[in-house]
Amino acid sequence: MAAQRKHYFKNQLHHAISAAIFSTSLVVGAGVSSLTFADNTVQQETREQVNIAAGNLGKTLTDIAVRHHISLSFDPALTQGLKNKAVSGNFSPLELIDALLEDTGLIMTANQDGTYRLMDQSNYTLSGLAVSAEQIDDSVLTEYKGGQIESGGRLGVFGEQDSANVPFSVVSYTNKAIEDQQLESIAEVLASDASVQSGYGYGNYSEKFMIRGFELDSDAISYGGLYGILPRQVVSTNAVESVQLLKGSSAFLNGVTPGGTGIGGAINLEPKRAEEHLTALTLDTTAEGQVGINTDVARRFGDKNQWGVRVNALHREGDSAIDNESREENSFSVGVDYRAEKFNVSTDVGYQKQIIDNGRSIVYAGSALTQIPTTPNAETNYAPSWADSELETLYGMVKADYELNENWTLNAALGANKNKEFGEYSSPTVTNLDGDATVSRLTVPYESNTLSSSVSLLGDLTTGEVTHQLNAAYSGFVNKTYAAYTMSGTSNTNIYDPADVAYPEVNLYAGGDMENPHIRSKTDAKGLSFADTLGFMDDSILVTAGVRYQEIDVNNYKYDGALDTAYSDTATSPIYGIVYKPSDTISLYANHIEALQQGEIISSTASYSNAGKNLKPYISKQNEVGIKFEDGTLGAGAAVFEITKPQAYGEDGGVYDYYGEQRNRGLELSLYGEPLDGLRINTSATWLDPKLENTKDGTNDGNDAAGVAKYRLVLGGEYDLHTLEGLTLGGKIIRSGPQYVNTSNTLEIAPWTRVDVSARYESTIAQHDVTWRLNITNVMNENYWASAAATTYVNYLTQGNPREIKLSLSTEF
Incomplete structure (x- = not known):
């Protein structure tokens, strides 16, 4: 078929049309449009070395047609779901299109007026619909x-x-x-x-x-x-x-x-958009009986398909894989967008509510421990039955961009969030290797409101032989939090044989109004930035330089709402970066970034003399060099980096403050893509050397930072079985290295390995395409401490989740 298509294509070359100027005239009728150009035939016959990445066939063809002024029209349904393979070599633009169409079942034919259209090779008659500007995928990724x-x-x-x-x-x-x-x-x-x-x-x-x-x-x-x-x-x-x-x-x-x-x-996270008509339904369940239903509906409408609506709704509830733990989730979102020639605007509104009953949280490492206890069985739930949390959020965002002219674009975004939580939390503090522990109740109503915004002006200019990608931007947010709490005394339990302790009614500690929490903090952060990416030698060298002015204002309030502490700080931070592309598939890069970061809040229950206060903002710094390979079929990368930040310490009764720094040096490797037809891989590795330096009195100099795994390896992939069409088998292996639980490096959790497997089968039921999915995480049901963390005054562990078996059925109408 490829030879037949090439022969047909060459017989049509004498009809080659093109254009010296993109006339920008869109011929519009009944929601259908085509791109028209003035004549420039010579350009269409000139061969040049090209490297085209694998990707969306319709987008790739449209990009080539626009770039080389080829009047090409096609029904978008022809290319829906089709991918072009990676192509490299010497081609004229018309020969390049022919090469991209190999093995797609499509051919390009010439019309009598010198324009072109795509046809299904098995059916040489077509209605001649043209792709509209609104249907072109403008993603740069x-x-x-x-x-x-x-x-x-x-x-x-x-x-x-x-x-x-x-x-x-x-x-x-x-x-x-x-x-x-x-x-x-x-x-x-x-x-x-x-x-x-x-x-x-x-x-x-x-x-x-x-x-x-x-x-x-x-x-x-x-x-x-x-x-x-x-x-x-x-x-x-x-x-x-x-x-x-x-x-x-x-x-x-x-x-x-x-x-x-x-x-x-x-x-x-990027929200979903209505790119095409869609009505999808997914039903899912787990071996433990958790059941969910998810709907995803998208529509585009208007005489030019300029309007789009995407609606997602989810309900899921039932027992988790952890003993006696159950979860319920309700989520609903609506995204509406309008796309015009120079103006685009979108609005997203979402609601999410999650209820966690008898939730297993973390395990605190008691101060008397000399080593970390053995991990309990994966399913063991050491939380009391009354431990639960209800999390509810309403959020929204409006974004718009306007093309001022061919060189300048103005973008703006505004978002808001209203968050409400109520939790009765209880996590054990383990005191010995036998698993003996104490638990208490911490009841917290928590609310927060956030208003976030950004405005940016993007420019694309050329001065002489140097290109410039300019951007000037403002970004900021205002966040207010409201909270109160009550705390009980302790009860005895054991993480290996948990006792379901009775709900402790007596409060030993309390703060604020539990029915109407007072304000606890207000953070106002805003910044201005300017950057220019200069392109040299046909953009094979890209140099980025920029500066950011950042301002942070933080007010902290007592539980009765009275102002406690306040601080304000500013910083001007630079960024430098360079990319060198010796070829279309290889990029070498380096960067240096400095940034102002908000200081942490010291827990009000900590034993430091400045408990409940905020540390001042601090400067972090990063240096990184790396290499990337990307051809659309395979992507690979390697990077070495060093990041430093001030490290805070404190002693009982003393001041908790910055006394040293954490310096992380690391190496990252990644490889992903489809090296063989039907074989897709995603594998990566990271090695870290997280050292503490200049610590207070030199006590922890040279120690590793707590909660940082020395290495992590992920080997993932999937394979389409040719012996059974529609069946895909996959899996993932995660290996995590040891990590210290405390900064003195006396407590350490062991390395661990987790294996996940998956299967996917695409078939047809009642003339509808359906997809069955089976995923099993932690196949071997391994018991392991997944991670450690060190807070201002206590260290804790998170246990890995037990084996979970998920099954789902999806279909589109």
């Missing part, structure tokens, strides 16, 4: 074959960027990856990346991440580039189009995070 990984992501003030063009390491996991692996939380998604370690937050159920060995709290995950919009503890994935991971310091790009975490990396 390279989607790797299989559709689960994209190279690049949103880089704050720089907008969405392909990884090959920026001096940072960034990768995105798509909604297809989320669906195929039945991933219900952000931690489950990022378990596929060795640079990320996850666990629970301090005494609750929030997801806490370690990226390159530094903390990132769940409330520091951005949404469309805005901080403070998403639910605070756990974020559902059902309305997420992609989970974008930036490895390395991001404060210049995104501004200060809520809480000041995120020195080692950033996570951004």
Whole structure:
């Protein structure tokens, strides 16, 4: 068929048309449009060396037609779901299109007027519909074959960027990856990346991440580039189009995070958009009886398909794999967008409510321990039956961009969040190797409100032979928190043989109004930034230089609402980066970033003389060099880096303050894509040397930072079985190295290995395409301490989840 198609194509070359100028005239009729050009035939016959990455066939063809002024029309349904293979060599633009159409079942034919159209090779008659501007995928990211990984992501003030063009390491996991692996939380998604370690937050159920060995709290995950919009503890994935991971310091790009975490990396979530008509339904269940239903509906309408609506709804409830623990989740989101020639606007509104009953949280390491106790059985629940939490969030975001002219674009975004939580938390403090422990009750009503905004001006200019990508941006947020608490005395239990202790009614400690919590903090962070990426030698060398002015104002209040402490600080921080591309597939890069970070809040129950206060903001620094290979079929990267931040210490009765620094040096390797037809891989490795330096009195100089695994390895992949069409088998192996539980390095958790497996089968029922998915995490039901963490005054452990078997059935109408 390929030979026949080439022969047919060559017989039509004399009809070659093209254009010297993109006339920008869109011929519109009945919602159908085509691109027309003036004549420039010589350009269409000129051969040049090209390297085209594998990707979305319709988008690739449209990009080539626009770039080379070829009038090409086709019915978008022809290319829906089709991927082009990677192509390299000497081609004229018309020959390149022919090469991309190989093995697709499509051919390009010439019309009598010198224009071109795509045809189904098995049916040479076609209605002649043309692709409309609204149906063109304008994503700048390279989607790797299989559709689960994209190279690049949103880089704050720089907008969405392909990884090959920026001096940072960034990768995105798509909604297809989320669906195929039945991933219900952000931690489950990022378990596929060795640079990320996850666990629970301090005494609750929030997801806490370690990226390159530094903390990132769940409330520091951005949404469309805005901080403070998403639910605070756990974020559902059902309305997420992609989970974008930036490895390395991001404060210049995104501004200060809520809480000041995120020195080692950033996570951004992009909402789903209505790209085409869709009505999808997914039913899921687990071996323990948890059942869920998820609907996903998208529509585009208007005479030019300029309007789009995407609605997602999820309900899931039932027992988890942990003994006696149950969870309920309700999530609903609506995304509306309008797309015009120069103006785009979108609105996203979401609601999420999660209820956790008898929830297993963390285990505190008692001060008398000389080593870490053996991990309990994976299913063991050492939380009392009354331990629970209710998490409810309403959030929204409006974004718009306007093309001022061909060189300048103005972007703006505004988002808000209202978060309400009520938890009765209880985590054991283990006191000896026999597992004896004490538990108490901490009851906390918590509320927070956040308003976040950004404005940026992006320019694309050329001075002489140097290109400039300019951006000037403002970003900021205002966050207010409200809380109260009561705390009981302790009861005895054992983490291996837990006692279901009675609910302790007596409160030994209390603060605030439990029915109407007073304000506890107000954080106002804002920053201005300017950066220029200069391109030399046809953009084979890209040099980025920028500066950010950051201001942080923090007020802390007592539980009665009276002002306690306040501070304000500013900093001007630089960024430098360079990318050198010796070829279209290889990028060498380096960066230096300095950033102002918000100081941590010292727990009001800590034994320090400045308990309840805020530490001042501090400066973190990063240096990184790396190499990337990306051709759309395979992506690979290697990076070495050093990140430093001040380290805080304190002694009972003394002042908790900065006395030294944590210096993480590391090496990252990654490989992903489809090296062989039907074989998709995603593997990565990270080695870290997290040292403490200049500590107070030199006590911990040279020790490792607590909670940082020395290494992590992830080997993942899947394979389409040719012997049974529609069946895909996959799996993932995670190996995590040892990590210390405390800064004195006297307590350490052992390395661990987890194995996950999966199967996916695509078939047809009643003329509807359906997909069956089976995923089993922790196949061997291993008992292991997944991570450790050190807070201002206590160290704790998060246990790995037991084996969980998930089954789902999805269909589209």
